[in-house]
Structures are given as C-alpha cells and as structure tokens.
Amino acid sequence: xxxxxxxxxxxxxxxxxxxxxxxxxxxxxxxxxxxxxxxxxxxxxxxxxxxxxxxxxxxxxxxxxxxxxxxxxxxxxxxxxxxxxxxxxxxxxxxxxxxxxxxxxxxxxxxxxxxxxxxxxxxxxxxxxxxxxxxxxxxxxxxxxxxxxxxxxxxxxxxxxxxxxxxxxxxxxxxxxxxxxxxxxxxxxxxxxxxxxxxxxxxxxxxxxxxxxxxxxxxxxxxxxxxxxxxxxxxxxxxxxxxxxxxxxxxxxxxxxxxxxxxxxxxxxxxxxxxxxxxxxxxxxxxxxxxxxxxxxxxxxxxxxxxxxxxxxxxxxxxxxxxxxxxxxxxxxxxxxxxxxxxxxxxxxxxxxxxxxxxxxxxxxxxxxxxxxxxxxxxxxxxxxxxxxxxxxxxxxxxxxxxxxxxxxxxxxxxxxxxxxxxxxxxxxxxxxxxxxxxxxxxxxxxxxxxxxxxxxxxxxxxxxxxxxxxxxxxxxxxxxxxxxx
Numbered sequence: 001x002x003x004x005x006x007x008x009x010x011x012x013x014x015x016x017x018x019x020x021x022x023x024x025x026x027x028x029x030x031x032x033x034x035x036x037x038x039x040x041x042x043x044x045x046x047x048x049x050x051x052x053x054x055x056x057x058x059x060x061x062x063x064x065x066x067x068x069x070x071x072x073x074x075x076x077x078x079x080x081x082x083x084x085x086x087x088x089x090x091x092x093x094x095x096x097x098x099x100x101x102x103x104x105x106x107x108x109x110x111x112x113x114x115x116x117x118x119x120x121x122x123x124x125x126x127x128x129x130x131x132x133x134x135x136x137x138x139x140x141x142x143x144x145x146x147x148x149x150x151x152x153x154x155x156x157x158x159x160x161x162x163x164x165x166x167x168x169x170x171x172x173x174x175x176x177x178x179x180x181x182x183x184x185x186x187x188x189x190x191x192x193x194x195x196x197x198x199x200x201x202x203x204x205x206x207x208x209x210x211x212x213x214x215x216x217x218x219x220x221x222x223x224x225x226x227x228x229x230x231x232x233x234x235x236x237x238x239x240x241x242x243x244x245x246x247x248x249x250x251x252x253x254x255x256x257x258x259x260x261x262x263x264x265x266x267x268x269x270x271x272x273x274x275x276x277x278x279x280x281x282x283x284x285x286x287x288x289x290x291x292x293x294x295x296x297x298x299x300x301x302x303x304x305x306x307x308x309x310x311x312x313x314x315x316x317x318x319x320x321x322x323x324x325x326x327x328x329x330x331x332x333x334x335x336x337x338x339x340x341x342x343x344x345x346x347x348x349x350x351x352x353x354x355x356x357x358x359x360x361x362x363x364x365x366x367x368x369x370x371x372x373x374x375x376x377x378x379x380x381x382x383x384x385x386x387x388x389x390x391x392x393x394x395x396x397x398x399x400x401x402x403x404x405x406x407x408x409x410x411x412x413x414x415x416x417x418x419x420x421x422x423x424x425x426x427x428x429x430x431x432x433x434x435x436x437x438x439x440x441x442x443x444x445x446x447x448x449x450x451x452x453x454x455x456x457x458x459x460x461x462x463x464x465x466x467x468x469x470x471x472x473x474x475x476x477x478x479x480x481x482x483x484x485x486x
Contacts, residue, residue, distance in 0.1 A: 003207075004040070004420055008052035010061065016041055016051045017066025025049075026337040027069045029431050029448040032077035032106065038446075039063055039070070040420075040431065042337075046355060048420065050433075055083050062088035069336045069453055076486070080171060082107035093117065095164045095485065105172055124150035124158040132467065136165045143481035147470075154466040159459045166485035174445040179205055179279050179412060182442045186432070187274055189447050190483035195221070195228040196425030197447060198277035200432035203358060204445075205279040208419025208436055209410055216404045217281030218359035223294070223397050224264075224273045224282075225424075226390040230301070231260040232426040233383045233390075236478050240380060241312065243471040244321040252308050259297050266293040281407030291398055298391050309384055322377040326461040326473035329374060336457055339428020339450040341382040342477055346374035352424040360400075366393055374461075376476040412440030427451060427480065449483030 007016070019025040020041055028040035028048065037060045039051045053060050062085040064071035074085050075094035082104030085091070096103065098117030103110040129152050136144035146162035170189055174182050186201035187194040199221050206212060213221075238253025261271040267290030268276045276284050312318060328338070333346035343350060351368045353361040369385030371378035420433045428450030437443040458477050462470055 004048040004050045005043075006050055006052070008054075010053065012051050013039065013053045013061060013063075014066065016049065017063060019043075020067040020069075023334065026334075027067055027453075028337070029433075029446065029452075030063055030070045030073040030077065031433070031446040031448075032081040032083060033435070033444050036060075037063070037077060037083065038433075040433070048422075050420075055081075058082060059084040059086050061086050064089055069456070072456065072484070073448070073452055080104065080106040082110065092120065095167050097164055105169070106175075119162060121148045121160050121162075122158065126152065126157070128152050129157060136162070145481050149467060149470075151467055154468065156462050156465055156467060156470070159462045159470075161455055161459060163455070163481055163484050166482040168482075168485065170447070170486045171445070174442045176437075177442050179410070179440065179442070182434075182445060183277075183279055184275060186445070186447060187277070189486065190449055190451075190480040191272060191274070192232055193228065193425040193427065193430065193449075193480070193483070194272050194274045195224045195277060196423050196430050197432075198275075199225060200421045200423035200430045200447065201434070201445070202277055202279040203421035203423065204419045204432040204434045205410070205436075206419070207421060208417040208434055209412070211280065211408065211410050213281040214405045214408055215359075215402045216285075217406045217408075219397055219401050220282045220286055220406065221277055222360040222364075223286070223394060223401075224268060224276060226394045226397070227260060227264050227267075227294070228273065229390050229426040230387060230394075231257050231264070232478075233387050234260060236475065237308075237312075237380060237383055239478075240322070240376065240472060240475045241318060243475050244318050246315060246318055249308060249312060249318075252304070256301055256304060256308075259300060263290075263293040263297040266290050278407060280410045281405070283407070285406050286401070294394060294398065298394055301387070301391055305387060312380070312384075319377070321469070321472060322380065322476075323373075323375060325376045325465060325469050326476060327373070327375045328457055328461045330372070332457060332460060333374070336453045338454055338457055340424075340426065340454075341379050341386065341428075342450075342454050342457065343428065344368065344370045345378035345382045347372045350429070352422040352429040356422040356429075358421070358423070360397060364393065364396060376472050379476040412436075414438070414440075416443065425450065427478065428454070447486070449480050451479040451481075451483050455479045455484065 020027050026042040030039050037053045064074045065087045079096040103112045132149040134147040136146045144165035148160045150158040187198040189197050234253045234257040238250035241249035264273050265271045328346045330347045333343045333348045349370050366389050418435045423430045431448040433446045435444040
C-alpha cells in the first residue's frame with residue numbers, strides 16, 4: 001500500500017498552499033484533529049502529502065485564503081472544533097445552522113441555547129435583479145438543500161448553495177467506535193456510495209495496520225463497486241432526461257437500475273450492498289446463484305442499453321436542452337480537482353482506480369472516458385461510456401474471481417497508527433483517513449466525498465444559463481448532500 005509524505009509546520013503549510021494555487025499540486029482534503037488542522041494534497045508525481053498545522057490558541061492560517069477549493073471544508077472544521085481560520089475569505093458557519101445544542105461539538109463544547117442563526121447570503125446588485133429561494137424542502141423524494149438564485153429575468157446571475165441540513169454527527173460518532181461499528185458508519189455517509197465508502201474506510205484501516213484483505217475479497221469488492229456504479233449511472237441518465245421532459249428515458253433507465261439493485265440483493269444480500277464490505281475483506285461471499293444473477297443483468301444491459309443510447313442521441317429535444325448547457329471550464333475543473341464524470345467531462349483525466357491503483361484494478365485493463373465540452377451532454381456521454389466499461393469489468397472480474405477466504409483477522413492491538421485510502425466512487429474519488437487509538441478504536445476518521453469539490457462548481461456553471469436549466473445542470477452533477485454534511 002502507498003504511504004503519505006508527512007510534513008508539519010507553518011512554512012510547509014504555506015508552501016503547500018502555494019503549490020496548489022500554482023497548479024503544481026491538487027487539493028485533496030482539509031480536516032480538524034486534536035489541536036491541529038491537517039491538509040492533504042496530491043503532488044504532480046501522484047504522491048500524497050499530509051501537512052499538519054498546530055492551532056496556536058485555537059487559530060491557524062486560512063488554507064482557503066491560499067487556495068479557494070479548501071473553503072467549505074475549512075468552514076466545516078471550524079464549526080466542529082471551534083478553530084479560527086486567520087485571514088479566511090469566508091467566515092460564515094457551514095455545518096452549524098444554530099440548531100445544535102452546543103457549538104463546536106468536537107472542540108470546546110460551548111453551550112448554545114438560542115434561536116437558529118441567520119445566514120447572510122452573498123448579494124448581487126444590478127438593475128432588475130431579483131432573488132429566487134428554492135428549498136431546503138423540495139418537490140419529490142430528494143435530499144434537502146437551499147439554493148439562492150439571483151436572476152435578471154430568466155438568466156441566472158449568481159447561485160449560492162446552503163447545505164448542512166443532513167448533518168448527522170458522523171465525525172463525533174466515529175470517535176471511540178470499534179472498527180466494525182465505524183465501518184457501518186462509513187457506509188452510511190452517502191447511501192448511494194455505500195460500497196465506495198466502505199472500501200475506502202476498510203483500505204484506510206488496512207493501511208494503518210499494514211494488512212491486506214484476501215484476494216477473493218478484493219475481487220468481490222470490485223464487483224460490488226462496479227454494480228454500484230452501474231445502478232447510479234442508469235438512474236442519473238434517466239433522471240437528467242426526465243428533467244428535459246423526456247420521461248421515456250427515465251422509465252427505461254429506471255428498469256435497468258432496478259434490475260441492478262435486484263441483482264445486488266441476490267448476490268450480496270442488500271440492494272445497496274450496505275455492510276457487505278468489512279475491514280479485512282468482505283462480510284458476504286458470492287454464491288453461484290448470485291453470480292448467475294449478475295451475469296443475467298450484464299446480458300440484459302448489453303442488449304437494452306445501446307438502444308437507449310441511440311434514443312438519447314437521436315432525440316432532438318434532448319440535444320437542444322443538454323448541448324451547451326452548464327459548461328464547466330477545464331481550468332476550473334483542474335483547480336478544484338473535480339473528480340468523476342464532472343471532471344472527466346471537462347478534460348480532467350483522473351480516476352483513482354488507475355491513478356492510485358488498488359486491487360483488483362491494479363491488474364485490470366480499462367478505459368477512462370473523457371470529454372472536453374464540459375456541458376450537460378458531455379457529462380451524460382461520460383456516464384454512458386463508463387456503463388460500457390463497468391459491464392466489461394464485471395464480466396472480467398467474475399471470470400477471474402479467485403477461490404479462498406473472504407476475510408482476514410486484523411491485528412488491532414498496539415500503539416496509535418494512521419492510514420489513508422483513495423477509492424473511486426461513481427461520483428469521483430473518496431478520500432479516507434483514519435487514526436487509531438492504542439486500543440484499536442477510532443481516534444479520528446475523516447471521510448471526504450467528491451461532492452465537496454463539485455458543489456461549488458455547480459454555482460459556476462449555472463451562471464448565464466436560464467433558471468429552467470438548473471434542474472438539468474444540478475442532476476448532471478448529482479452532488480451528494482449527505483456526503484457533505486458530516
């Protein structure tokens with residue numbers, strides 16, 4: 001397993017910020033720990049560096065002042081720990097809406113018994129501008145988030161998001177939890193990516209302990225991850241088309257998504273495969289009936305999906321809405337380290353399965369589809385190409401699935417240890433960092449969803465588009481609310 005380069009000190013902190021701002025390194029994550037802030041960045045050669053910054057009297061130099069993509073994670077850390085980011089460009093609370101019984105739940109536990117805090121949305125001034133508040137409660141069964149539009153007529157001048165309504169205290173619940181309990185929590189950070197989170201957490205634990213899961217377990221993790229990718233891409237492709245008033249694609253893609261979830265249930269005991277991955281391996285083996293269900297799904301998808309792709313490509317009304325809408329510029333995708341289909345549709349060729357290789361992907365050949373247009377249409381086509389690759393990968397994994405045990409015992413006793421992992425979820429790279437206490441329980445666990453770095457980009461791509469195109473742009477990103485509300 002790959003190891004991170006460890007750095008500490010103020011000069012290293014500023015130097016890391018300068019390298020990210022210059023495009024010489026990519027921001028990975030930022031989080032609080034006991035009396036310090038930690039910054040992870042990916043160097044140009046692919047190596048990971050983690051910089052520690054002690055918070056003298058509870059303060060530290062703002063990372064967001066050095067590199068804008070760190071802003072929301074910095075605000076979240078300050079909410080949880082009570083740290084002060086000196087020189088921060090945005091000091092507003094992010095997770096804390098003033099409804100918690102106390103401030104700084106991972107820090108000094110300052111009591112809070114007042115009313116909810118007012119949130120000062122940024123202003124946009126100009127003749128004829130008006131505001132359109134949307135959410136946090138929306139029509140349909142979706143997660144809560146508030147969107148504040150400033151518009152001139154139908155043209156969007158500014159969009160600002162307000163998240164945090166799904167905060168569930170995962171960081172606090174992780175503290176002192178046993179490894180198995182913590183694995184359950186990791187898998188519930190964002191339910192549509194439960195496999196990716198569980199694998200990331202498991203690999204971080206295994207990295208900390210210098211352990212490895214058995215070969216069969218590693219290949220089963222790959223099968224689960226690709227099934228999860230298929231289910232989400234099928235659902236998203238249909239949902240985007242539905243937001244362009246083409247419900248036929250939603251219906252047919254919904255059938256494929258349902259078939260995928262049923263195959264997962266037959267194979268691994270749960271439609272979302274929740275708790276199927278465990279530190280040290282997997283919790284459930286693949287029996288012949290389950291393998292047959294997955295092969296049947298692959299066969300059905302190969303027969304059906306190409307027809308839907310042709311339908312999408314040949315429907316003029318869809319092309320009219322999707323082509324040229326919500327363009328994410330390549331330089332902005334690179335600056336924010338946008339992962340998954342969001343980054344790849346704007347030319348950022350990064351995939352943790354290939355660029356931070358882990359089993360079984362380290363011995364598999366597969367393509368990473370990219371586009372350059374950066375619009376809604378490009379994000380759909382990247383998803384379409386990834387569906388084809390996932391079907392091939394599942395076929396290959398099932399054919400090469402080794403025999404043997406599915407879980408290994410982990411040496412949890414010993415001194416404090418740390419580990420990290422990158423795992424490619426359907427939205428992009430999930431980063432996990434764990435610090436174990438002497439007794440093998442979790443001292444600190446930080447899990448970073450790719451949506452942290454994608455939600456701000458949605459604000460950028462909607463500018464200049466009409467209000468009616470926001471659902472298309474939003475669904476083409478499909479950012480996780482829950483994944484950013486730790």
